[in-house]
Amino acid sequence: MLEEMGKAAKAASYQLSVLSSEQxxxxxxxxxxxxxAQSAEILAANELDLxxxxxxxxxxxxxxxxxxxxxRLKGIADDxxxxxxxxxxxxxxxxxxxxxxxxxxxxRRVPLGVVGVIYEARPNVTVDVASLCLKTxxxxxxxxGKETYRTNSATVRVIQAALQQHGLxxxxxxxxxxxxxxxxxxxxxxxxxxxxxxxxxxAGLHKLCRxxxxxxxxxxGIGVCHIYVDESIEFDAALNVIVNAKKQRPSACNSLxxxxxxxxxxxxxxxxxxxxxxxxxVKLHADPRALSLLQNGPAEVSEVTEAQYRDEWLSLDLNLxxxxxxxxxxxxxxxxxxxxxxxxxxxxxxxxxxxxxxVDSSAVYVNASTRFTxxxxxxxxxxxxxxxxxxxxxxxxxxxxxxxxxxxxxxDDTIRG
Amino acid sequence: MLEEMGKAAKAASYQLSVLSSEQxxxxxxxxxxxxxAQSAEILAANELDLxxxxxxxxxxxxxxxxxxxxxRLKGIADDxxxxxxxxxxxxxxxxxxxxxxxxxxxxRRVPLGVVGVIYEARPNVTVDVASLCLKTxxxxxxxxGKETYRTNSATVRVIQAALQQHGLxxxxxxxxxxxxxxxxxxxxxxxxxxxxxxxxxxAGLHKLCRxxxxxxxxxxGIGVCHIYVDESIEFDAALNVIVNAKKQRPSACNSLxxxxxxxxxxxxxxxxxxxxxxxxxVKLHADPRALSLLQNGPAEVSEVTEAQYRDEWLSLDLNLxxxxxxxxxxxxxxxxxxxxxxxxxxxxxxxxxxxxxxVDSSAVYVNASTRFTxxxxxxxxxxxxxxxxxxxxxxxxxxxxxxxxxxxxxxDDTIRG
Numbered sequence: 001m002l003e004e005m006g007k008a009a010k011a012a013s014y015q016l017s018v019l020s021s022e023q024x025x026x027x028x029x030x031x032x033x034x035x036x037a038q039s040a041e042i043l044a045a046n047e048l049d050l051x052x053x054x055x056x057x058x059x060x061x062x063x064x065x066x067x068x069x070x071x072r073l074k075g076i077a078d079d080x081x082x083x084x085x086x087x088x089x090x091x092x093x094x095x096x097x098x099x100x101x102x103x104x105x106x107x108r109r110v111p112l113g114v115v116g117v118i119y120e121a122r123p124n125v126t127v128d129v130a131s132l133c134l135k136t137x138x139x140x141x142x143x144x145g146k147e148t149y150r151t152n153s154a155t156v157r158v159i160q161a162a163l164q165q166h167g168l169x170x171x172x173x174x175x176x177x178x179x180x181x182x183x184x185x186x187x188x189x190x191x192x193x194x195x196x197x198x199x200x201x202x203a204g205l206h207k208l209c210r211x212x213x214x215x216x217x218x219x220x221g222i223g224v225c226h227i228y229v230d231e232s233i234e235f236d237a238a239l240n241v242i243v244n245a246k247k248q249r250p251s252a253c254n255s256l257x258x259x260x261x262x263x264x265x266x267x268x269x270x271x272x273x274x275x276x277x278x279x280x281x282v283k284l285h286a287d288p289r290a291l292s293l294l295q296n297g298p299a300e301v302s303e304v305t306e307a308q309y310r311d312e313w314l315s316l317d318l319n320l321x322x323x324x325x326x327x328x329x330x331x332x333x334x335x336x337x338x339x340x341x342x343x344x345x346x347x348x349x350x351x352x353x354x355x356x357x358x359v360d361s362s363a364v365y366v367n368a369s370t371r372f373t374x375x376x377x378x379x380x381x382x383x384x385x386x387x388x389x390x391x392x393x394x395x396x397x398x399x400x401x402x403x404x405x406x407x408x409x410x411x412d413d414t415i416r417g
Numbered sequence: 418m419l420e421e422m423g424k425a426a427k428a429a430s431y432q433l434s435v436l437s438s439e440q441x442x443x444x445x446x447x448x449x450x451x452x453x454a455q456s457a458e459i460l461a462a463n464e465l466d467l468x469x470x471x472x473x474x475x476x477x478x479x480x481x482x483x484x485x486x487x488x489r490l491k492g493i494a495d496d497x498x499x500x501x502x503x504x505x506x507x508x509x510x511x512x513x514x515x516x517x518x519x520x521x522x523x524x525r526r527v528p529l530g531v532v533g534v535i536y537e538a539r540p541n542v543t544v545d546v547a548s549l550c551l552k553t554x555x556x557x558x559x560x561x562g563k564e565t566y567r568t569n570s571a572t573v574r575v576i577q578a579a580l581q582q583h584g585l586x587x588x589x590x591x592x593x594x595x596x597x598x599x600x601x602x603x604x605x606x607x608x609x610x611x612x613x614x615x616x617x618x619x620a621g622l623h624k625l626c627r628x629x630x631x632x633x634x635x636x637x638g639i640g641v642c643h644i645y646v647d648e649s650i651e652f653d654a655a656l657n658v659i660v661n662a663k664k665q666r667p668s669a670c671n672s673l674x675x676x677x678x679x680x681x682x683x684x685x686x687x688x689x690x691x692x693x694x695x696x697x698x699v700k701l702h703a704d705p706r707a708l709s710l711l712q713n714g715p716a717e718v719s720e721v722t723e724a725q726y727r728d729e730w731l732s733l734d735l736n737l738x739x740x741x742x743x744x745x746x747x748x749x750x751x752x753x754x755x756x757x758x759x760x761x762x763x764x765x766x767x768x769x770x771x772x773x774x775x776v777d778s779s780a781v782y783v784n785a786s787t788r789f790t791x792x793x794x795x796x797x798x799x800x801x802x803x804x805x806x807x808x809x810x811x812x813x814x815x816x817x818x819x820x821x822x823x824x825x826x827x828x829d830d831t832i833r834g
Contacts, residue, residue, distance in 0.1 A: 101789065406812075
């Protein structure tokens with residue numbers, strides 16, 4: 001079955017690759033219209049998924065993430081209209097020139113071809129990914145969380161109807177319409193047809209893809225993010241940044257997990273930190289040196305473990321470690337970080353520059369919250385994923401990350417000497 | 418052992434990443450000097466490798482590829498001096514600007530970190546790869562063909578002496594100093610330390626890496642290249658391009674393997690093609706329609722098999738197929754090509770544009786030989802590999818392909834609202 005889907009996706013990708021931006025936008029507008037006009041089908045499928053999920057004991061938070069209603073569907077359709085307004089990177093001339101051999105050469109931006117996306121039980125991602133891929137002329141094979149397979153199937157049927165209305169094949173956007181996990185393994189080995197695989201999910205999924213996939217994978221989304229607090233800071237301003245990075249959305253991958261504090265300011269800074277964390281409801285996990293300064297509260301505190309330094313809390317918990325200075329701070333980030341987002345708070349230009357140069361993360365901040373690592377915040381207009389690997393795309397991935405380039409050379413019956 | 422090498426390489430990569438171009442060039446010049454000054458050590462190790470290879474029945478062609486002598490070593494040292502003259506992409510500002518949030522943001526080009534390279538028994542590649550990686554601030558772990566492990570070890574020791582002369586760690590350039598194949602498998606799973614893996618070798622090595630590596634891999638180097646001969650051509654000029662693409666270096670991955678000829682010109686073109694191929698010593702493998710027109714020679718001809726369409730000849734053999742027109746030509750390339758280099762010979766602007774837009778290969782040519790797909794020919798100054806995948810880099814990879822970028826954001830205690 002997957003083989004057939006791959007073949008259909010590849011064939012569709014050739015048709016999509018030669019569409020103009022205007023043609024692609026027309027398809028997107030039809031998709032938005034149909035998502036609203038055919039909402040009954042999608043909402044009915046969603047009801048069935050929700051009923052099953054409730055019966056299987058899914059938490060209220062996850063049920064809410066899974067649930068659609070007319071207002072949410074309208075929001076999803078509006079997001080598609082928003083994608084129309086983004087600039088289309090396909091066809092861009094990257095560089096080029098005249099070679100000594102007489103060849104005229106150019107590097108032109110083109111679609112990747114077929115993109116596979118594996119994601120959690122979020123129905124909005126189905127439309128989001130499909131529209132970003134269509135905008136860039138790519139076909140997609142979607143595998144959403146098994147708890148949403150009916151919703152995703154219904155959604156994709158609506159998208160396919162829009163495609164066919166414009167004379168395009170249904171193979172351009174396909175969903176794996178079965179909760180069977182074995183199909184994920186088959187997808188991972190479909191390298192003959194799929195050009196890039198994006199897993200959006202937890203560490204387990206990323207590990208599975210890295211180990212099993214024969215398709216190039218973009219991994220990321222895991223953020224053990226740090227703030228290093230240098231000795232030259234203003235306490236109140238620093239606390240505001242720390243609270244923002246930890247609390248503005250604790251479940252996000254760019255939220256703060258570990259605070260590294262220069263030991264020279266510990267005696268003065270830790271009491272005000274403890275006060276603020278108590279007010280904000282943040283629980284501290286401190287190394288022994290910091291612990292002795294925090295014993296008397298008011299923030300709740302316990303001793304941090306080595307394993308906690310390596311993991312995302314994604315909750316109102318915060319690791320705290322005293323370091324002897326910038327060197328130890330950078331060494332800690334190198335050892336325990338996930339190369340996602342790390343920040344320094346300092347008034348020293350020299351230390352800011354060293355941090356920026358020496359910390360090897362996708363996003364490095366000087367005097368700012370780590371929460372900004374996001375396609376929208378970075379001005380990309382969209383976010384396909386956040387990559388923490390180094391090939392192809394790093395950090396927030398916008399539309400450009402869904403493209404590659406080809407070399408085109410024009411000669412006059414030119415031969416190599 | 419590999420774990421230790423990985424750790425040392427990662428530590429060295431941090432030191433390399435902050436060197437200036439001038440500092441890196443000084444190291445490269447010292448390497449070039451020492452390759453000449455310490456040539457005796459390298460040549461002695463090479464003698465031992467050659468003696469073993471001879472005993473194991475290595476062919477004269479491969480023995481020649483393995484052999485070093487003072488002149489070749491001088492050539493290799495000169496290549497290193499040439500790398501000094503290339504522009505250093507590290508530190509380049511890719512783009513940036515001021516965001517609404519108040520953040521000032523930039524994307525800066527930085528080294529990848531640690532690059533693993535697996536290659537055949539070519540001693541020159543050891544120095545070539547090491548110098549390109551050093552130029553871009555990357556550490557390397559090298560695994561050359563097992564027949565050259567003594568030569569490679571001796572060469573890397575000379576490089577390490579040069580590194581240490583400049584206060585840099587030997588971990589910056591390391592060779593796996595054992596012919597044990599199991600070590601390749603270990604290298605493929607060193608994702609904790611190695612950021613990119615480049616296999617340079619045959620289809621088997623690429624398949625092994627694609628299936629087993631947990632490190633992002635750049636695959637490529639396999640070229641089933643096509644020329645489509647449209648109905649509007651000048652025969653003599655077309656024949657010159659065909660001969661160049663086939664014969665200029667048949668063992669290269671960008672050489673021609675399959676000729677697709679518009680059926681409308683077959684009766685006139687095939688006799689002159691056969692004449693020229695006979696003169697050039699090229700043997701034809703033709704589909705039944707073409708075969709009937711070629712039976713009377715003068716070129717040697719046999720019937721082509723399906724499998725031959727999918728394989729590289731790398732010899733003076735050439736597949737030949739008549740097609741009904743551009744559509745069938747493009748369909749054949751999509752089905753049997755390896756997305757390396759494909760060309761159209763035509764006088765039709767419309768057909769040239771269609772070919773360029775619809776053939777999904779790394780390099781697409783209009784009226785030129787496929788032999789130009791090469792870092793040097795494309796003006797990159799160097800060639801790390803030729804990628805036929807679509808992520809990160811496509812076609813000839815120059816120094817830029819050995820870099821990634823980081824996002825740097827400067828705030829003033831800026832928080833996300």
